[in-house]
Amino acid sequence: MASATFLSTLSLANKNYLLLTPTHACAKGYTNNFRVSNLPSIVVRKEGSVRSQGFVAMQEKGGSTLSDDSRTKTPHVLTVAGSDSGAGAGIQADLKACAARGVYCSTVITALTAQNTVGVQGASNVPEDFVAQQLKSVLSDMQVDVVKTGMLPSVGIVKTLCRTLREYPVHALVVDPVMVSTSGDVLAGPSILSTFREELLPMADIITPNLKEASALLNGMQLETVDDMRSAARLLHNMGPKNVLVKGGDLPDSSDAVDILYNGHNFYELRSPRIRTRNTHGTGCSLASSIAAEVAKGYPMLSAVKVAKRFVETALDYSKEIVIGNGPQGPFDHLLRLKSHSQDCHRQQPFDPSDLFLYAVTDSRMNKRWGRSIVDAVKAAIDGGATIIQLREKDAETKDFLESAKACLRICRLHGVPLLINDRVDVAIACDADGVHVGQSDMPACVARTLLGPEKIIGVSCKTPEQAEQAWVDGADYIGCGGVYPTNTKENNITVGLNGLKTVCMASKLPVVAIGGIGVSNARAVMEIRTPNLKGVAVVSALFDRECVQTETRKLHEVLLGSNIGST
Numbered sequence: 001m002a003s004a005t006f007l008s009t010l011s012l013a014n015k016n017y018l019l020l021t022p023t024h025a026c027a028k029g030y031t032n033n034f035r036v037s038n039l040p041s042i043v044v045r046k047e048g049s050v051r052s053q054g055f056v057a058m059q060e061k062g063g064s065t066l067s068d069d070s071r072t073k074t075p076h077v078l079t080v081a082g083s084d085s086g087a088g089a090g091i092q093a094d095l096k097a098c099a100a101r102g103v104y105c106s107t108v109i110t111a112l113t114a115q116n117t118v119g120v121q122g123a124s125n126v127p128e129d130f131v132a133q134q135l136k137s138v139l140s141d142m143q144v145d146v147v148k149t150g151m152l153p154s155v156g157i158v159k160t161l162c163r164t165l166r167e168y169p170v171h172a173l174v175v176d177p178v179m180v181s182t183s184g185d186v187l188a189g190p191s192i193l194s195t196f197r198e199e200l201l202p203m204a205d206i207i208t209p210n211l212k213e214a215s216a217l218l219n220g221m222q223l224e225t226v227d228d229m230r231s232a233a234r235l236l237h238n239m240g241p242k243n244v245l246v247k248g249g250d251l252p253d254s255s256d257a258v259d260i261l262y263n264g265h266n267f268y269e270l271r272s273p274r275i276r277t278r279n280t281h282g283t284g285c286s287l288a289s290s291i292a293a294e295v296a297k298g299y300p301m302l303s304a305v306k307v308a309k310r311f312v313e314t315a316l317d318y319s320k321e322i323v324i325g326n327g328p329q330g331p332f333d334h335l336l337r338l339k340s341h342s343q344d345c346h347r348q349q350p351f352d353p354s355d356l357f358l359y360a361v362t363d364s365r366m367n368k369r370w371g372r373s374i375v376d377a378v379k380a381a382i383d384g385g386a387t388i389i390q391l392r393e394k395d396a397e398t399k400d401f402l403e404s405a406k407a408c409l410r411i412c413r414l415h416g417v418p419l420l421i422n423d424r425v426d427v428a429i430a431c432d433a434d435g436v437h438v439g440q441s442d443m444p445a446c447v448a449r450t451l452l453g454p455e456k457i458i459g460v461s462c463k464t465p466e467q468a469e470q471a472w473v474d475g476a477d478y479i480g481c482g483g484v485y486p487t488n489t490k491e492n493n494i495t496v497g498l499n500g501l502k503t504v505c506m507a508s509k510l511p512v513v514a515i516g517g518i519g520v521s522n523a524r525a526v527m528e529i530r531t532p533n534l535k536g537v538a539v540v541s542a543l544f545d546r547e548c549v550q551t552e553t554r555k556l557h558e559v560l561l562g563s564n565i566g567s568t
């Protein structure tokens with residue numbers, strides 16, 4: 001890097017600093033801890049430090065305030081590892097772990113492996129100079145916080161990495177000294193051991209060997225007990241890394257998954273119950289990436305390791321029964337999403353506006369008055385022809401509400417009827433309902449959308465064209481418009497009438513369901529306003545404040561069919 005980019009040196013608190021231009025600092029990867037776009041700023045680098053810890057940014061105007069602006073940057077982990085064609089371990093596991101932990105992950109690929117749940121069928125190293133090129137591309141531009149290493153299959157690649165890291169220092173280095181896959185296949189031979197010991201380990205903030213790898217680094221030392229793991233951690237620490245985590249996933253006869261963390265002063269024995277599952281392929285890679293992710297967010301090492309271990313344990317527990325591949329070691333599900341899609345009868349259907357045809361909205365007080373449970377009420381409404389259900393339980397205790405919601409969801413899924421939760425986004429998430437319905441003073445639809453994800457159904461109550469427009473902008477799927485007629489279900493509710501309904505329908509880009517005082521006697525009049533996006537009626541009292549929910553629902557269904565709209 002040309003020395004012309006140095007502005008000058010500066011003495012602050014008896015330490016020498018180099019002042020770099022932001023462009024230069026950015027190119028060198030020194031800007032990890034603050035916002036570069038906040039120009040004009042001067043980057044101050046502590047002279048002689050190899051790492052970027054302790055970097056400070058200083059405003060050019062108003063000279064004396066030093067500020068760490070780290071909050072504005074996206075945490076970024078670079079993984080330097082091998083590709084696993086089966087995507088359980090290696091680069092693919094790293095990407096998934098980082099995504100699950102909410103950090104950005106870039107990738108430098110060191111080797112391609114032909115791999116599945118049976119084992120490793122082949123491997124091909126990426127040429128050393130191309131590894132160097134990938135490293136430079138990412139590190140010179142992308143403000144990496146933490147580098148995490150996995151499969152480093154040759155001495156040349158290890159040396160290339162160490163050299164590049166000296167040129168482009170990062171905040172922390174996490175080394176998973178991958179040598180043997182869980183299936184027992186060799187991923188990096190013994191020839192790399194001395195380069196690991198002499199060059200890479202001393203640069204590491206943490207190394208995460210499993211039992212076999214710790215043993216190999218310690219010339220074949222036998223590791224069979226937790227005490228052995230402690231001794232190994234101490235010996236490995238002498239090789240120079242700041243922290244050593246000896247992983248005990250493969251510890252024989254242990255009912256717990258025990259890992260030992262040693263930082264040169266203290267030992268921490270981290271225990272979690274051993275999950276009984278075949279799906280442990282990629283646990284080591286995912287643990288190291290998750291540690292890197294937490295460190296990139298700014299957490300101290302002990303917290304990072306604890307959170308990472310809890311994450312792997314949670315994902316293993318969630319994934320213990322998923323079936324991928326025929327071999328002895330399956331991958332697990334980092335994003336905790338695969339199970340619900342594999343159970344056909346529990347799959348959520350995509351939203352279809354014609355589902356709004358006969359929309360049954362429960363009310364616990366009414367059901368109580370008639371001596372029926374919410375679950376029985378929902379069952380009866382579905383039997384009578386309800387096409388979508390909303391649980392609107394304003395007085396229920398959260399625990400009871402959640403239990404009823406889960407029971408109702410089972411019934412709804414069996415019948416292919418969507419189930420939404422009124423107002424309580426937390427309950428909807430907890431029971432994996434099909435969506436929520438929110439009012440104008442509830443959680444804004446755009447926030448609910450962020451929490452629920454893109455495919456859940458979101459409905460919003462609207463009385464005006466402006467509210468309908470906002471619902472569209474916020475990413476809602478439908479709007480509920482009313483009260484069309486006066487109703488006792490809601491206190492102080494303004495009645496918009498058929499005219500108000502028509503105005504909102506004509507302005508709305510979304511499908512509309514009419515609500516408020518609607519029943520057998522007036523449903524036809526509502527549907528006869530005949531705007532194409534009015535898809536149905538939502539009903540509370542006319543179904544649930546009656547003796548027989550099923551009969552009332554059926555009657556309303558017939559009236560709606562007679563009005564010749566909507567459902568096909």
Ligand SMILES: Nc1ncnc2c1ncn2[C@@H]1O[C@H](COP(=O)(O)OP(=O)(O)O)[C@@H](O)[C@H]1O
Pocket residue numbers: 182209210211247248249250257258259272273274275276277280282283284285287309312313316
């Ligand atoms: N069956 C399991 N249940 C819970 N945690 C596990 C299980 N197997 C491994 N782990 C944990 O996963 C992480 C990776 O460990 P390990 O499998 O020993 O590493 P590697 O994949 O490198 O061989 C460790 O934190 C370990 O304790």
Ligand SMILES: Cc1ncc(COP(=O)(O)O)c(N)n1
Pocket residue numbers: 081082083084089090091113115150151178180181182187280281282283284285286
């Ligand atoms: C490309 C590649 N890198 C690493 C591993 C280690 O896997 P595990 O995390 O199960 O020990 C692997 N099997 N393949």
Ligand SMILES: [Mg+2]
Pocket residue numbers: 181182210249282283284
């Ligand atoms: Mg393993």
